[in-house]
Amino acid sequence: MTTQVSPKRSRLDPEPMPRRDWLGLGALWAMAVSFLFATVGMMRLPKAAVLPSPSKKFRVALPETLAAGEPFVPPGRSVALFRDEEGVYAISTVCTHLGCIVKPAADGFECPCHGSRFAPDGEVRKGPAPKPLAWLKVSVSGSLVTIDEGTTVPQGTKVA
Amino acid sequence: MPAIGTKDALTEFRENLRAAPKRILETAFRTGLPTTDRSRSTFVFGNVFLHLHSVRTHRWSLRWLTTAGLGIATLAAFLITLVTGVLLMFYYKPYPEVAYQSIKDIHFVVPTGRFIRNLHRWAANVMVVTVILHMARVFYTAAYRRPREYNWLIGIALLVVTLALSFTGYLLPWDQLAYWAITIGANIAQSPREVTDALGITEWFDPGGLQRLLLLGSDTVGEEALIRFYLLHVMLLPLVLAALLAVHFWRVRKDGGLARPDDADDILARERREETYPVFTEQPQKTYHLAAIVRGRTPAVGRGPENTVPSMPHLFYAEFGVLMLTVAVCLLLSLLWDAPLKELANPNVPENPAKAPWYFLGLQEMVSFSAFMGGIGVPTIVLIGLGLIPYLDREAEGTGRWFGGPGGWPLVRLSLLFGFAAALGVEAFAIRFGWLREWFPNIHQLAITVFNPGTVLTALYAAFSIWAMKRHNSTRAGALALFTCFLCGFTVLTVIGTYFRGPNWEFFWSPADWPGH
Numbered sequence: 001m002t003t004q005v006s007p008k009r010s011r012l013d014p015e016p017m018p019r020r021d022w023l024g025l026g027a028l029w030a031m032a033v034s035f036l037f038a039t040v041g042m043m044r045l046p047k048a049a050v051l052p053s054p055s056k057k058f059r060v061a062l063p064e065t066l067a068a069g070e071p072f073v074p075p076g077r078s079v080a081l082f083r084d085e086e087g088v089y090a091i092s093t094v095c096t097h098l099g100c101i102v103k104p105a106a107d108g109f110e111c112p113c114h115g116s117r118f119a120p121d122g123e124v125r126k127g128p129a130p131k132p133l134a135w136l137k138v139s140v141s142g143s144l145v146t147i148d149e150g151t152t153v154p155q156g157t158k159v160a
Numbered sequence: 161m162p163a164i165g166t167k168d169a170l171t172e173f174r175e176n177l178r179a180a181p182k183r184i185l186e187t188a189f190r191t192g193l194p195t196t197d198r199s200r201s202t203f204v205f206g207n208v209f210l211h212l213h214s215v216r217t218h219r220w221s222l223r224w225l226t227t228a229g230l231g232i233a234t235l236a237a238f239l240i241t242l243v244t245g246v247l248l249m250f251y252y253k254p255y256p257e258v259a260y261q262s263i264k265d266i267h268f269v270v271p272t273g274r275f276i277r278n279l280h281r282w283a284a285n286v287m288v289v290t291v292i293l294h295m296a297r298v299f300y301t302a303a304y305r306r307p308r309e310y311n312w313l314i315g316i317a318l319l320v321v322t323l324a325l326s327f328t329g330y331l332l333p334w335d336q337l338a339y340w341a342i343t344i345g346a347n348i349a350q351s352p353r354e355v356t357d358a359l360g361i362t363e364w365f366d367p368g369g370l371q372r373l374l375l376l377g378s379d380t381v382g383e384e385a386l387i388r389f390y391l392l393h394v395m396l397l398p399l400v401l402a403a404l405l406a407v408h409f410w411r412v413r414k415d416g417g418l419a420r421p422d423d424a425d426d427i428l429a430r431e432r433r434e435e436t437y438p439v440f441t442e443q444p445q446k447t448y449h450l451a452a453i454v455r456g457r458t459p460a461v462g463r464g465p466e467n468t469v470p471s472m473p474h475l476f477y478a479e480f481g482v483l484m485l486t487v488a489v490c491l492l493l494s495l496l497w498d499a500p501l502k503e504l505a506n507p508n509v510p511e512n513p514a515k516a517p518w519y520f521l522g523l524q525e526m527v528s529f530s531a532f533m534g535g536i537g538v539p540t541i542v543l544i545g546l547g548l549i550p551y552l553d554r555e556a557e558g559t560g561r562w563f564g565g566p567g568g569w570p571l572v573r574l575s576l577l578f579g580f581a582a583a584l585g586v587e588a589f590a591i592r593f594g595w596l597r598e599w600f601p602n603i604h605q606l607a608i609t610v611f612n613p614g615t616v617l618t619a620l621y622a623a624f625s626i627w628a629m630k631r632h633n634s635t636r637a638g639a640l641a642l643f644t645c646f647l648c649g650f651t652v653l654t655v656i657g658t659y660f661r662g663p664n665w666e667f668f669w670s671p672a673d674w675p676g677h
């Protein structure tokens with residue numbers, strides 16, 4: 001006896017995948033997807049929307065006696081301010097390597113943590129720092145200088 | 161009216177009350193004192209804590225040389241940190257400055273506070289040491305092989321969690337050391353920027369910035385960072401560690417106990433001085449489906465499994481011995497050396513030199529060449545390499561034997577020589593002659609990221625291990641060479657970072673040569 005291949009399936013034929021299995025699998029997938037979405041949703045919580053750090057902008061008066069090329073570090077800030085004949089400029093003293101505070105030295109800046117050295121204009125001279133020190137936005141009004149630590153400007157930007 | 165021959169309820173109540181303490185004990189420990197092999201077995205599998213052990217232990221597992229008790233010592237150290245950590249939480253307050261004051265209180269005012277804090281810190285250090293030694297033991301006895309591959313992976317995860325626990329605990333005192341170590345650590349998390357900046361895509365794709373933001377909850381190390389590290393340290397990571405530990409121990413048992421060589425029984429027979437240990441002293445009452453307990457090809461019929469002893473008491477005595485020894489070592493260290501506490505954290509003046517805990521100083525040494533490669537790239541390569549060992553070495557020779565497998569101890573000795581020489585050579589070169597940035601100041605950062613002492617050392621070790629694999633025509637020989645080199649590199653970098661780096665991370669032969677402040 002040969003088997004007839006019938007194009008029409010009877011409802012008595014075994015289903016390719018039993019209905020219960022299909023429903024069960026569907027339920028499992030639904031559970032997996034909802035867990036995934038829940039996890040993604042939960043991951044949003046620890047990503048802070050408001051950063052509770054002190055204001056990036058501050059105002060300071062430069063000392064009258066500040067010589068050209070001599071750094072002035074306002075107390076409690078990680079910025080070095082300079083004044084020369086072209087104007088006032090600010091260089092961040094946060095090392096571009098791993099965030100230590102660099103110290104202004106005779107020939108630029110030096111980092112205590114991993115020995116990076118920077119030229120007076122912030123260029124890397126030595127060590128692991130991947131980028132030059134950032135120049136920060138300054139604006140001058142009378143004797144007061146406003147520095148915005150959150151905004152960087154191209155190297156060499158000096159404000160008269 | 162009670163029936164004749166029965167006691168009245170009041171008498172029965174009185175008798176029950178009198179018998180209650182004894183019955184509570186009986187119901188808690190159903191078997192009473194275990195005196196026979198069978199009751200010893202019941203004692204183990206009837207107890208939720210003990211039943212992570214099998215009821216009988218092979219005598220090979222009890223040899224001192226098999227494990228040196230390193231896994232149990234790690235667990236013991238973890239238990240000490242758990243207990244002392246909970247005690248410290250009575251007084252610790254996770255808020256900047258207040259945190260520092262509370263640690264000071266713990267150190268100077270709280271009864272036994274200084275001692276408990278010392279104990280916490282020393283046990284954490286001991287845990288790091290033993291977890292590394294434990295890994296080395298498992299590796300050198302080739303105990304990671306089938307069917308124990310997965311447990312090796314769990315072990316790698318445990319190593320990472322252990323280090324993460326140490327790192328998060330480091331910030332909590334909020335002193336100078338803590339503050340700057342965490343600043344460096346958080347910026348290592350940000351260091352993928354070294355690559356994305358060099359490619360100019362940070363604006364659109366910034367995984368480094370995201371990692372740092374998630375870790376610190378802010379753009380500076382402050383109160384948000386402290387509370388996050390506190391949460392990780394006292395809650396999240398211990399939970400993860402406990403879950404992984406449970407799986408780890410369970411798998412030790414389910415994978416057939418500790419790895420042993422095929423001829424373990426012969427070796428034991430030669431070593432044995434006394435007569436045979438008791439096998440089953442009576443017919444076991446509980447019947448097992450044979451397939452469930454016998455892995456070998458020939459089931460032992462009519463006799464107990466050979467060369468095994470009841471876990472109660474033989475294994476438990478050994479474990480308690482190691483526990484007590486670990487406690488003793490931690491106690492001694494805590495009595496001799498106080499945990500350090502520097503001055504209050506100052507975000508404007510970095511500690512100089514700012515050093516992480518000793519087990520991260522190898523990393524810090526590599527980070528001083530390239531932040532991304534040293535802090536993320538090479539460690540990831542190392543972790544992936546370690547994790548893959550059991551899947552790449554599928555040989556059978558030497559399992560359960562120290563330095564087992566092709567090559568053996570002579571290869572390990574050669575690898576030690578090469579590993580130390582290569583690490584010292586690369587370091588000496590970089591210290592003496594500097595690196596690319598000094599020679600070509602305008603070189604592209606990616607060149608340094610890819611080609612720096614850390615990656616050079618990694619490549620040298622990889623090349624050596626391929627040579628060893630070819631020479632002995634064995635994957636195990638390659639693994640032996642690579643793992644030994646890894647240990648050498650870790651040691652050399654850690655020692656240089658700890659003892660020979662001074663202010664500005666410059667090389668000094670001795671701290672006595674450091675320039676004054």
